[in-house]
Amino acid sequence: MLKLLNEAFSLNLQTEELEAYAGKLGADCPFFIRNTPVYAEGTGNLFSPVSLSLKGYKLILVKPRVFVSTKDAFSRIIPVKPPVSVKEILATPITEWKELLKNDFETSVFALYPEIAQIKEELYAREAIYASMSGSGASVYGLFNAEQQVNTNVFGNCFVYETLLD
Incomplete structure (x- = not known):
């Protein structure tokens, strides 16, 4: 939904900003912003590529x-x-x-x-x-x-x- 709103309203939020907003919704939510395989650490907010x-x-x-x-x-x-x-x-x-x-x-x-x-x-x-x-x-x-x-x-x-x- 955050990605949709970002696009629909031309907010031009960067990936990291969207992940920060997603983190306020839930610990595992930032994972879904990139839609690519990553290794998540911390509370599900620190990513490294796999x-x-x-x-x-x-x-x-x-x-x-x-x-x-x-x-x-x-x-x-x-x-x-x-x-x-x-x-x-x-x-x-x-x-x-x-x-x-x-x-x-x-x-x-x-x-x-x-x-x-x-x-x-x-x-x-x-x-x-x-x-x-x-x-x-x-x-x-x-x-x-x-x-x-x-x-x-x-x-x-x-x-x-x-x-x-x-």
Whole structure:
């Protein structure tokens, strides 16, 4: 919306200014201003570029009819320092992410909402290359080869969104 307003009213705000305004809306909002892969640090406001292309992949996002309280998710998380930094993991082939790239929220959120864990398991059963809960939940996404046909009817009354990435 900030980008739209900037363009519609010819405000000529620079990227950094838009990110500052976005940061006032929420800690993870500045990330969406650049619309390019970046490694975010701090409160989600310090960015460094990463070389990552998801061209040739399909993303399937599954949102169950479950609400995960961000407050509850943060109160239960036990962060674990990965043996390999996320920035390094992003430089590896996506086929290696399953064993390396973890979302620390999953342990506590899956314990409270096993149906979310089942979605991730089902994405892998459908041959996702990588799957993860998004942020603190409840959505789960899977990355697939673009040409792969995936039966999403197995997700029942969940909201399912599918798109090719470029």
